C-alpha cells in the first residue's frame with residue numbers, strides 16, 4: 001500500500017480502462033471518487049466491492065463529464081484531491097461529411113471540454129496542498145490521426161496540447177500533468193469492429209495483440225507515483241504499433 005490517505009478521482013470508471021484503473025488505485029490504497037454516465041448500478045457494485053476488498057472509501061457518482069453543471073455538482077462534494085484521471089471518452093466512427101454538428105460537439109464535450117471542467121475544479125484543491133497529479137487518457141490517434149475518426153483524433157490531439165500547456169502552467173506549483181496515449185486496447189470501445197477488421201488491425205501491431213485495460217491502468221498508476229520532474233509528457237502504450 002503506497003499511501004492510504006491519498007484521494008483519486010477517476011472519470012468513466014464503470015468499465016474498460018477506467019474500471020481497471022479504479023481497481024489498480026484501490027489496490028494501492030487510494031480513497032476513490034468514480035464517475036460514469038449511464039451504468040450507475042455497475043459502478044455502485046464496483047465501489048462496494050473495492051471498499052470491502054481493499055478497505056478504502058469509494059464514492060460512485062453518475063455525472064456527464066461533458067456537462068459543466070454535472071462536473072460542478074460532483075466537485076461540490078470533494079474537499080481534497082491528490083490525483084485526477086480524466087479517462088471518460090467516446091469515439092465516433094464514420095466519414096466527417098456524414099457527421100452532424102451535434103455529434104461533433106458531443107465528441108469534443110466528452111473528450112476535451114471535460115478535461116477543462118475537471119481541471120478547473122481540481123486545480124484549486126491541488127494548489128491548497130501544493131501538490132497533485134493530473135493524468136489525461138489520450139490516444140495514439142491524437143498524434144497520428146485516423147481516417148473515419150476525425151473528430152476523435154482532433155479531440156485527442158487537443159488533449160495532448162492541453163496536457164503540455166497545463167503542465168507548464170502548473171509546474172511551479174508542484175502539480176504534474178501527463179497523458180497516456182494507448183493504441184488498441186481490448187475494451188467495449190472497439191466492439192464496433194468485426195472479427196475480421198480486428199484481426200487485420202492486430203496483424204499490424206508488432207506485439208501481435210491488443211493491449212489490456214490492466215496494462216494501461218498500471219501505467220496510469222505509475223504516472224501517479226512518478227517523480228515530480230515527470231511532467232508535460234504524452235506516454236504512448238501501443239505494443240510498438242505507431
Ligand code: NAD
Pocket residue numbers: 011012013014015016017018035036037038039063064065066086087088089090110137138139140181182183184185186187188189190
Ligand atoms: P469504454 O467505452 O469501455 O469506457 C468508457 C467509459 O467512459 C465508460 O465507463 C463510460 O461510462 C464513460 N463515459 C463515456 N461518456 C461519458 C460521459 N459523458 N461522462 C462520464 N463518463 C462517460 O472505453 P475505454 O476503451 O475504456 O476508453 C477509456 C478511455 O481510453 C477513453 O478516453 C478512450 O478514448 C481512451 N482510449 C481507448 C482506446 C481503446 O482502444 N479502447 C485506445 C486509446 C484511447
